[in-house]
Amino acid sequence: MKRLNWKQRLLIAALTMVVYGLIAVPVGIARGYEEIKDLLLQVVLFGVLFGLGFPFLMELLAPMLLAGIKTPELREGEKIIFEEGANLFRSRMNAVGGKLVLTDKRLIFSPHRYNLQRGQESIDLKDIKEIVPRKTAKIADNGLRVITLDNAEYDFTVNNREEWIRQLYRFIPR
16 A cells, blocks of 8 residues: 655645534534633544544555455456556545456456445456546545546546556557
């Protein structure tokens, strides 16, 4: 799993503080909580713990999650080229964790068993029109959009985006 740099972690902490503060402070005031400084301290502590602690926790848990994902069934003569933990955005706000596998014929996403949505996605390389690098949540340079010939879009979050782009362009028929 790619480690976030300190700037990204601090940005996540700050955004968490703002969102949590916008919820916790008005609710606290409405419930008659008189010590605003205690509410603000709670907001700061939550933001720091979440912004710094959550990425650390995910770095620890990611190997266990990936270990439980079965390698997808391959077609006859198909070979795995590159694979890595990834997320697939099934909607704007719903990312499914799993493993992204590039073979010499397909790009396959296999979700891990802890997802509610467990369907595997498979894209034939001959059907890929374009690969677009993108930012995840407008913060991290780890997003990858795959656009097919029928204009379907698949948004992935990967750790080694440049390597994915390089490998995909090696195997996409032109």
